[in-house]
Amino acid sequence: MPISDLLQSYLVDNDTWDEMYARASVREQYTKAIDFLQQLSPEELNKKEDLAKKLFMSQGITFTVYNSGEGIEKIFPFDIIPRIITATEWDFIERGIKQRLKALNLFLKDIYSNQFILKDGIIPAQIIFSCPHYLREMHNFAVPYDIYVHISGIDLIRDADGTFYILEDNLRTPSGVSYMLENREITKRIFPDLLPNNNVRSVTEYPNILYRNLVSFSPRQIKNPTIVLLTPGIYNSAYFEHSTLARLMGVELVQGSDLVVDNHKVYMKTTNGLQQVDVIYRRVDDEFLDPLVFNPTSMLGVAGILSAYRKGNVAIVNALGNGVADDKAVYTYVPAMIKYYLSEEPILKNVSTYHLAQEEEREYVFSNIQNMVIKKTNESGGYGMLMGSAASDEEIFQYKNEVLANPREFIAQPIISLSSAPCYMDGKLQARRIDLRPYALCGPDGVEIVPGGLTRVALREGSLIVNSSQGGGSKDTWVLGSQGLAGESE
Amino acid sequence: MPRFIIQHITLYNYEEPVTDSTNQIILFPVEDEHQQLVNQQLTITGDPVVEIYKDYYGNKVGSFMNIAPHRELRIDSKVEVITVPRVLPEDIAEPIKQWSALKLLANDVLFLDFLRQENFSALAEMKAVADAGFYEVVSVYLAVQQLTEYVYTNFKYIQGVTSVETTLEEIWKLKAGVCQDFAHILLAMLRILHIPARYVSGYVCPKDEGMRGEGATHAWVEAYIPSYGWLGLDPTNNCVVNDLHVRLAIGRNFSDCSPVKGTYKGTARQTLEVGVSVAYDDGMVSDEENSFLKSQPVWSNPVDDGLNSYQRYMEMIQQQQ
Numbered sequence: 001m002p003i004s005d006l007l008q009s010y011l012v013d014n015d016t017w018d019e020m021y022a023r024a025s026v027r028e029q030y031t032k033a034i035d036f037l038q039q040l041s042p043e044e045l046n047k048k049e050d051l052a053k054k055l056f057m058s059q060g061i062t063f064t065v066y067n068s069g070e071g072i073e074k075i076f077p078f079d080i081i082p083r084i085i086t087a088t089e090w091d092f093i094e095r096g097i098k099q100r101l102k103a104l105n106l107f108l109k110d111i112y113s114n115q116f117i118l119k120d121g122i123i124p125a126q127i128i129f130s131c132p133h134y135l136r137e138m139h140n141f142a143v144p145y146d147i148y149v150h151i152s153g154i155d156l157i158r159d160a161d162g163t164f165y166i167l168e169d170n171l172r173t174p175s176g177v178s179y180m181l182e183n184r185e186i187t188k189r190i191f192p193d194l195l196p197n198n199n200v201r202s203v204t205e206y207p208n209i210l211y212r213n214l215v216s217f218s219p220r221q222i223k224n225p226t227i228v229l230l231t232p233g234i235y236n237s238a239y240f241e242h243s244t245l246a247r248l249m250g251v252e253l254v255q256g257s258d259l260v261v262d263n264h265k266v267y268m269k270t271t272n273g274l275q276q277v278d279v280i281y282r283r284v285d286d287e288f289l290d291p292l293v294f295n296p297t298s299m300l301g302v303a304g305i306l307s308a309y310r311k312g313n314v315a316i317v318n319a320l321g322n323g324v325a326d327d328k329a330v331y332t333y334v335p336a337m338i339k340y341y342l343s344e345e346p347i348l349k350n351v352s353t354y355h356l357a358q359e360e361e362r363e364y365v366f367s368n369i370q371n372m373v374i375k376k377t378n379e380s381g382g383y384g385m386l387m388g389s390a391a392s393d394e395e396i397f398q399y400k401n402e403v404l405a406n407p408r409e410f411i412a413q414p415i416i417s418l419s420s421a422p423c424y425m426d427g428k429l430q431a432r433r434i435d436l437r438p439y440a441l442c443g444p445d446g447v448e449i450v451p452g453g454l455t456r457v458a459l460r461e462g463s464l465i466v467n468s469s470q471g472g473g474s475k476d477t478w479v480l481g482s483q484g485l486a487g488e489s490e
Numbered sequence: 491m492p493r494f495i496i497q498h499i500t501l502y503n504y505e506e507p508v509t510d511s512t513n514q515i516i517l518f519p520v521e522d523e524h525q526q527l528v529n530q531q532l533t534i535t536g537d538p539v540v541e542i543y544k545d546y547y548g549n550k551v552g553s554f555m556n557i558a559p560h561r562e563l564r565i566d567s568k569v570e571v572i573t574v575p576r577v578l579p580e581d582i583a584e585p586i587k588q589w590s591a592l593k594l595l596a597n598d599v600l601f602l603d604f605l606r607q608e609n610f611s612a613l614a615e616m617k618a619v620a621d622a623g624f625y626e627v628v629s630v631y632l633a634v635q636q637l638t639e640y641v642y643t644n645f646k647y648i649q650g651v652t653s654v655e656t657t658l659e660e661i662w663k664l665k666a667g668v669c670q671d672f673a674h675i676l677l678a679m680l681r682i683l684h685i686p687a688r689y690v691s692g693y694v695c696p697k698d699e700g701m702r703g704e705g706a707t708h709a710w711v712e713a714y715i716p717s718y719g720w721l722g723l724d725p726t727n728n729c730v731v732n733d734l735h736v737r738l739a740i741g742r743n744f745s746d747c748s749p750v751k752g753t754y755k756g757t758a759r760q761t762l763e764v765g766v767s768v769a770y771d772d773g774m775v776s777d778e779e780n781s782f783l784k785s786q787p788v789w790s791n792p793v794d795d796g797l798n799s800y801q802r803y804m805e806m807i808q809q810q811q
Contacts, residue, residue, distance in 0.1 A: 136546035
């Protein structure tokens, strides 16, 4: 099939920014990849797609959907056409995220100590004090290097004119980075020549950077500190990721029952007895981490872990209490934080957000509900949200009642159309909506972001919901090197 | 100035040896201009290291571990405390000025935690009782005493009908409970009227006449009175707190101040006995040791959660998600 056929079937919505196509021509960053694809016959492309599926299956790259009533583990749908980001775009994103994380870390330090930002009236204290993830237990002690957000996954979207916006900050236990790594591995297998020819920057350094950072957080200055990855267990949606990261970093994968706290130190139970643990990369939520202090019925945590943490005998990554910074009601104030702590203008913009606890804003949202997406302030993964454009009258009625019962728990945003990118589906290229989650790592020497991230795709035509739990898939995400910058070196 | 020697014993017994016990204690008397700590002896089974830190509310909190198998955990705290009589509010400012002074605290970081009342289904009923139109005609000092009396009169003091898990709504319907319950009800009513109110745990030490709350840890409330400060109110005994109450901790509610709590591994059933005895400076003792320990219901027995092994396994899967 000549390329013209591949592209002819490609329809782009006029009100949408398309990553590949601009005014009926292919954007420069995509030309090499599209030129290459056009040389492949449909049979070959189908074979590539098949191979990708088999690789995902045989490597067990899965995630879990809750409440689906089906077999719980699923293959994460992967689209073989990469999403391509130019060096200029990436530079902008990178600077914006670094700035944002700097401010968010300063905010958490401030909230858990002096609370200057509340005393100066920049953020209403009510919003912080009513946030269920504001942990008063995090007051009165310092965390190593004043870093609270060691690992973040900040979601970006693009408006119709291509402007990048921050959609949400994920600062607790963000997931998806293993799919970023696996997607790249699959691309290497199915299109071996494409990466070096396009000068694509490598993402494979991620586990090494994370490991190096984890070592540097160790309270004991010893050569080989004991680092563990604490998982809730095999039934967690991100268990694949937990085991992958532990394997790639060469650290122990443990559950709460493998650890014990004695005399304010954390130990791992091994066949050779107890071994002191220095750093815990935990993927267990705050509430379940210490049954002594938080949820007493938790079977996932370790009693006394907070005492060990407070005493400085163990580092916990990410810190506890970060939920106060990625609460969707607090999100509105991140640009103000950037100005307050850094005296800088925010590089990346926020999506305008309405607080439903405020009557005027709520009235406005309710009367324009068709153009709004309403979200719970403390949920993630696309659970519990309402798309005003797609909901029935009955659903809207019920949702409004839910909002009125607890308005503090909801925010609304105008529906942003999200940019589209080509996906290979049913033998042709089709435009589907995407977002971008780059993974940033904060260490003693600053913030590092591997050039790339997870591009999530709303696989249903016209859908704007990219969450894997809501029928989303993903793509390999390429960041191109600027001239002279080394690309993928493997 | 009264001087008290208070002995507070918490004794857990397990049918079979248990391991990995981790505990948190808030048993350290507040030290300020109204209360002096002369000394404290803390004796714990196994002699573990107790780490003490100050929590968000300024309370001293201790934590310790005991991971070796054990059948008994005894926490014995003996304190000698001197309390200083308080001067009570003069209460001369006009009521309207006092109430408007309180409203200015609504966004104050120092008071927010003590002003927020969680929503619960009987809130509307309670609001009808704690009615601003009714109370704001008198001074804040008088209003808080009237509310204290309301709780004292309308709730029956009955032990064993409530637990630490009983909700505010249940207590409100039951119209009965113990000191924690009385305190939680009064806290909610004060907060409805925008009076900052905090929970206090401690001991009550009356010498001559008996008071409710003896023989165990007691709980009461402190309300913020404009141009005075925090004033203690004991709804269980219908009085303004003075030098017969010894404070251990303050917080939003019981769970911020829980005197002793812990977790352990093992399936053994546990029993709990608690006793508080007070000796006065003239040598009189309210209770002799060993006779004053009273057994307490245990609300979190691992084998008492009503689940079978399969259900517990399913519960664990649920949590992992």
